[in-house]
Amino acid sequence: MTWLDLPDDHPFGLHNLPYGVFSVGPDGEHRVGVRVGDHVLDLAACAERAGMESAAVWRDGSLDAFLAEGRPAWTAARDWLQEHLANEAQRDCVEPDLVPVRDVTMHLPFAVADYVDFYASEHHASNVGRMFRPDSEPLTPNWRHLPIGYHGRAGTVVVSGTDVVRPTGQRKPPSEPTPTFGPSTRLDIEAELGFVVGGATALGDRVAVADADDHLFGVVLLNDWSARDLQAWEYVPLGPFLGKSFATSVGPWVVTTDALRAARVPLPGQDPEPLPYLQGDGAYGLDIHVEVEWNGTVVSRPEFRDMYWSPAQMLAHLTVNGATVRPGDLFGSGTISGPEPRQRGCFLELTWSGRDAVTLDDGSERTFLEDGDTVVLRATAPGPDARPVGFGECVGTVRPAR
Ligand code: MN
Numbered sequence: 001m002t003w004l005d006l007p008d009d010h011p012f013g014l015h016n017l018p019y020g021v022f023s024v025g026p027d028g029e030h031r032v033g034v035r036v037g038d039h040v041l042d043l044a045a046c047a048e049r050a051g052m053e054s055a056a057v058w059r060d061g062s063l064d065a066f067l068a069e070g071r072p073a074w075t076a077a078r079d080w081l082q083e084h085l086a087n088e089a090q091r092d093c094v095e096p097d098l099v100p101v102r103d104v105t106m107h108l109p110f111a112v113a114d115y116v117d118f119y120a121s122e123h124h125a126s127n128v129g130r131m132f133r134p135d136s137e138p139l140t141p142n143w144r145h146l147p148i149g150y151h152g153r154a155g156t157v158v159v160s161g162t163d164v165v166r167p168t169g170q171r172k173p174p175s176e177p178t179p180t181f182g183p184s185t186r187l188d189i190e191a192e193l194g195f196v197v198g199g200a201t202a203l204g205d206r207v208a209v210a211d212a213d214d215h216l217f218g219v220v221l222l223n224d225w226s227a228r229d230l231q232a233w234e235y236v237p238l239g240p241f242l243g244k245s246f247a248t249s250v251g252p253w254v255v256t257t258d259a260l261r262a263a264r265v266p267l268p269g270q271d272p273e274p275l276p277y278l279q280g281d282g283a284y285g286l287d288i289h290v291e292v293e294w295n296g297t298v299v300s301r302p303e304f305r306d307m308y309w310s311p312a313q314m315l316a317h318l319t320v321n322g323a324t325v326r327p328g329d330l331f332g333s334g335t336i337s338g339p340e341p342r343q344r345g346c347f348l349e350l351t352w353s354g355r356d357a358v359t360l361d362d363g364s365e366r367t368f369l370e371d372g373d374t375v376v377l378r379a380t381a382p383g384p385d386a387r388p389v390g391f392g393e394c395v396g397t398v399r400p401a402r
Contacts, residue, residue: 011390018253030061067198106252113328124337171229183401184227191345194222209280212312221251221394282312
């Protein structure tokens with residue numbers, strides 16, 4: 001308990017302190033903030049009042065400069081924040097810069113540099129393999145040897161609350177002789193976590209698994225909206241393209257990897273043993289509970305601890321060829337799916353490609369998304385002393401094709 005009078009089990013207590021960018025009112029100036037309880041602390045204003053030399057890093061209304069600074073600065077900022085928020089003597093310095101969260105509008109917290117999406121859930125990859133390639137092995141021969149990924153479109157990563165316009169494009173069901181064109185009829189979500197990368201590497205360098213934590217700043221909720229009809233027709237031989245690139249939503253709060261230390265768990269097990277560059281002390285899993293809500297009904301509760309590949313292995317793999325890391329790089333985990341039907345993180349799997357409709361609480365049935373549908377992702381993780389670490393929400397509503 002501190003002068004802030006927060007209950008110990010508040011998901012945004014001092015053990016969490018996620019970063020975001022807010023304005024007071026939709027058109028106000030963008031400010032870097034830290035969520036504490038039901039308030040947002042205006043970081044630049046508070047750090048300037050406190051006479052903190054490094055306050056300038058937060059003045060631009062984006063996390064970009066802070067992400068560039070790297071691990072020592074992230075740790076120092078967290079220590080400084082926890083001390084100022086806990087210590088009664090600092091109350092007069094901090095309290096004037098606390099804004100009620102109900103008064104703020106959240107914005108994209110950083111300029112997304114490169115965006116990559118992985119495919120790290122064995123359950124998801126196996127289910128999709130069974131549906132897309134029923135006559136082959138569910139997993140491709142490379143799947144257990146490397147974290148499969150593709151390069152997505154950084155410029156269409158949007159913050160929670162941004163509407164998603166139904167994409168239009170080509171599709172060709174196997175039963176049809178030629179492709180047709182029109183609004184997607186199989187619009188889906190993918191419940192994922194996104195990993196926010198900071199610091200930088202030189203072209204030609206790699207990030208080892210054991211050093212990945214130096215670059216893994218934090219974690220956001222991520223919804224990889226997917227047009228399955230477009231995807232199925234275009235993805236051979238070069239992977240997802242227009243079926244994915246129209247929009248990717250991220251949650252407004254970047255939960256730091258420091259806040260997730262108590263959530264580290266062993267991976268579920270890798271067989272065969274990965275190549276040496278994919279091994280190391282940083283190859284841990286994360287115990288993060290995810291929830292998928294469709295028009296107010298919770299339809300799935302995937303567990304991130306079921307993921308086959310660790311975030312550190314994904315970062316080591318994406319740099320093993322010498323590709324650089326830049327501040328603001330974002331990589332998605334891939335759809336989080338578990339072994340149980342109600343742990344499947346996309347509607348393609350939940351409805352088995354549209355065969356088994358999901359019944360929502362209002363009695364309506366769904367296979368894929370209809371115009372006006374709203375999807376909300378939420379997550380929590382265990383923090384120190386089992387206090388919950390909240391991620392907030394990642395919300396998106398589907399609007400008709402244009
Ligand atoms: Mn995805």
